[in-house]
Amino acid sequence: MKIDTKAKWGIVLGLGPALLIYIGFAIVPIIISFYYSFMKWDGFSPMQYVGLDNFKELFKDQLFWHSLKNNVYVILASVIGQLSLALLFALLLNRKLKGAKFFRTIGFMPVVLSSVVVSLTWSLIYNSEDGLLNELLRAVGLQSWTQNWLGNEHLAMISVCVTIIWQFIGLYMIIFLAALQNIPREILEAAEIDGATEWSKTWKIILPMMKDTITAALVLAISGSLKTFDQIYVMTSGGPNHATDVSALYMYNKTFQSLQFGYGSAISVFIFIFGLVLILVLNKLIGKSAV
Amino acid sequence: METYSNRKIKMTLIYVVLILFAIVNAYPILWMILNSFKTTKEYAVDKLGLPHSLHFQNYIDAWHTANFGEYFWNSIVVSVVAVIITVLFGALAAYFIARFDFKMSKTIYNFFIFGLLVPIHATLVPMFILMSKLGILNTRLSLIFPYVAFNLPITIFLLVSFMRSFPKDIEESAIMDGAGILRIFWAIILPMTRPAIATVVILSFINNWNEFVFALVLINNPKLQTLPLGLQNFAGDHVTNYVAQFAGLTMALVPILIVYLLLEKELVKGMTAGAVKG
Numbered sequence: 001m002k003i004d005t006k007a008k009w010g011i012v013l014g015l016g017p018a019l020l021i022y023i024g025f026a027i028v029p030i031i032i033s034f035y036y037s038f039m040k041w042d043g044f045s046p047m048q049y050v051g052l053d054n055f056k057e058l059f060k061d062q063l064f065w066h067s068l069k070n071n072v073y074v075i076l077a078s079v080i081g082q083l084s085l086a087l088l089f090a091l092l093l094n095r096k097l098k099g100a101k102f103f104r105t106i107g108f109m110p111v112v113l114s115s116v117v118v119s120l121t122w123s124l125i126y127n128s129e130d131g132l133l134n135e136l137l138r139a140v141g142l143q144s145w146t147q148n149w150l151g152n153e154h155l156a157m158i159s160v161c162v163t164i165i166w167q168f169i170g171l172y173m174i175i176f177l178a179a180l181q182n183i184p185r186e187i188l189e190a191a192e193i194d195g196a197t198e199w200s201k202t203w204k205i206i207l208p209m210m211k212d213t214i215t216a217a218l219v220l221a222i223s224g225s226l227k228t229f230d231q232i233y234v235m236t237s238g239g240p241n242h243a244t245d246v247s248a249l250y251m252y253n254k255t256f257q258s259l260q261f262g263y264g265s266a267i268s269v270f271i272f273i274f275g276l277v278l279i280l281v282l283n284k285l286i287g288k289s290a291v
Numbered sequence: 292m293e294t295y296s297n298r299k300i301k302m303t304l305i306y307v308v309l310i311l312f313a314i315v316n317a318y319p320i321l322w323m324i325l326n327s328f329k330t331t332k333e334y335a336v337d338k339l340g341l342p343h344s345l346h347f348q349n350y351i352d353a354w355h356t357a358n359f360g361e362y363f364w365n366s367i368v369v370s371v372v373a374v375i376i377t378v379l380f381g382a383l384a385a386y387f388i389a390r391f392d393f394k395m396s397k398t399i400y401n402f403f404i405f406g407l408l409v410p411i412h413a414t415l416v417p418m419f420i421l422m423s424k425l426g427i428l429n430t431r432l433s434l435i436f437p438y439v440a441f442n443l444p445i446t447i448f449l450l451v452s453f454m455r456s457f458p459k460d461i462e463e464s465a466i467m468d469g470a471g472i473l474r475i476f477w478a479i480i481l482p483m484t485r486p487a488i489a490t491v492v493i494l495s496f497i498n499n500w501n502e503f504v505f506a507l508v509l510i511n512n513p514k515l516q517t518l519p520l521g522l523q524n525f526a527g528d529h530v531t532n533y534v535a536q537f538a539g540l541t542m543a544l545v546p547i548l549i550v551y552l553l554l555e556k557e558l559v560k561g562m563t564a565g566a567v568k569g
Binding site for chain 2: 007008010011014015017018019021022024025026027028029030032033036043088089092093097099102103105106107108109110111112113114115116117120121122123124125127130132135136139166169170171174175178223226227229230233234248251252255256261264265268269271272275276
């Protein structure tokens with residue numbers, strides 16, 4: 001639409017409220033986070049500027065690196081477990097199939113549930129005494145496999161990752177299905193006439209055409225994994241003995257339990273930048289290996 | 292070419308895999324719902340079977356001991372108010388971004404979209420301080436503001452792309468008839484955007500309803516806790532009372548499942564929009 005003076009005021013008034021709240025409660029906090037990361041502060045007494053000290057401390061903080069390593073495990077679990085299974089299910093569902101809608105609905109269901117409900121349910125599943133998992137193992141005679149799934153330092157991280165995979169497979173499945181349905185039918189039909197099997201059609205035509213969607217899903221999975229908090233806070237609180245600590249939880253504890261507001265902000269800033277760098281590198285790698 | 296029997300084997304395999312997937316997805320939830328109707332004694336001896344009868348006492352107990360009524364009410368108030376503000380402000384902003392040519396239009400749009408990349412955790416510390424400085428820590432407002440702010444990017448993303456698809460002459464004829472800018476928005480554009488608005492309403496409602504971290508940090512008062520926070524505390528207080536936990540979880544789960552089954556299309560569209568279009 002053309003603009004006159006009246007419309008100019010309309011634009012200001014129309015964009016104003018949304019911009020105000022968005023800047024005030026999303027953008028400004030991020031900027032302040034950077035500012036706090038250069039301070040030593042317990043949240044109450046006056047702040048003290050310490051330059052890069054928080055970051056220097058961060059680089060020496062074994063527990064922080066340990067928690068970041070667990071984030072990397074979540075990323076690997078999401079990429080390997082989640083994306084590949086989601087892709088498989090999407091490929092299987094992308095055909096004339098009785099009940100396809102039913103499988104889609106059931107598949108996406110966990111995605112709409114709150115992480116707290118999911119995590120509490122899985123805590124009950126993993127329960128060492130009365131949990132579903134141990135009970136099922138006993139029912140099929142695998143008594144010796146029963147475990148304290150969340151209480152065992154070596155298993156806890158795997159157990160938590162399984163829950164996270166379970167919760168979000170459906171999201172990627174639907175994303176992949178949407179991309180599959182956008183592939184023009186003529187291309188696939190032409191390949192069929194040339195005698196291509198489903199296997200070679202999938203590898204040579206479908207997957208290359210889905211490259212952009214797969215990249216987007218990778219970005220989503222990586223940034224989502226770095227944010228992991230709810231599931232771990234609810235299921236293990238980072239235990240046993242820090243075995244399941246992730247960086248967002250470590251930041252939360254440093255800030256709100258140890259009252260190191262500056263140090264906590266430095267952790268947030270580091271994760272934020274770490275995530276951006278990871279995504280940039282990923283984009284570069286994928287851009288180079290053009291199919 | 293595939294032979295008939297090869298094809299049959301293939302389809303059987305596909306079904307086996309998909310049915311396994313469906314069982315793994317649905318069984319934990321079904322297991323939880325079934326156990327919520329068992330007595331403690333019944334659960335102790337039989338964790339896998341069907342309940343003998345529909346024993347509603349767990350629900351009554353959970354409702355009374357844990358203030359579930361309050362948690363529900365708090366979640367409803369915070370989620371609904373935040374959704375109304377998000378959609379009203381978001382639609383207004385989207386209208387000006389999508390339908391007017393002005394210099395900053397593209398920049399402002401990108402600025403909003405950048406919000407999709409802002410990790411919530413990086414804002415927690417400043418948000419806590421900001422809320423206490425504004426004097427609204429521990430009030431419903433301290434949740435409503437961030438919920439609106441963090442749902443605006445996806446709202447504007449979805450609404451702008453929808454509004455851009457309308458033909459240009461819609462407004463022109465309205466202007467000829469002497470309608471003002473806001474009248475065009477209210478009487479023409481907004482009704483036309485209804486399908487996209489439905490998606491946005493459901494998406495941001497679910498986001499708010501499920502949100503945990505902000506509620507954890509910004510709300511201390513038990514009377515103002517939302518459902519996820521209340522559930523978490525309830526589970527902590529009833530660590531070994533499994534059937535009560537099952538009942539509490541089922542109560543929290545059922546409304547969302549109903550919303551999902553009724554409005555699946557809109558919800559799925561909203562939740563996958565970022566990756567599908569980007």
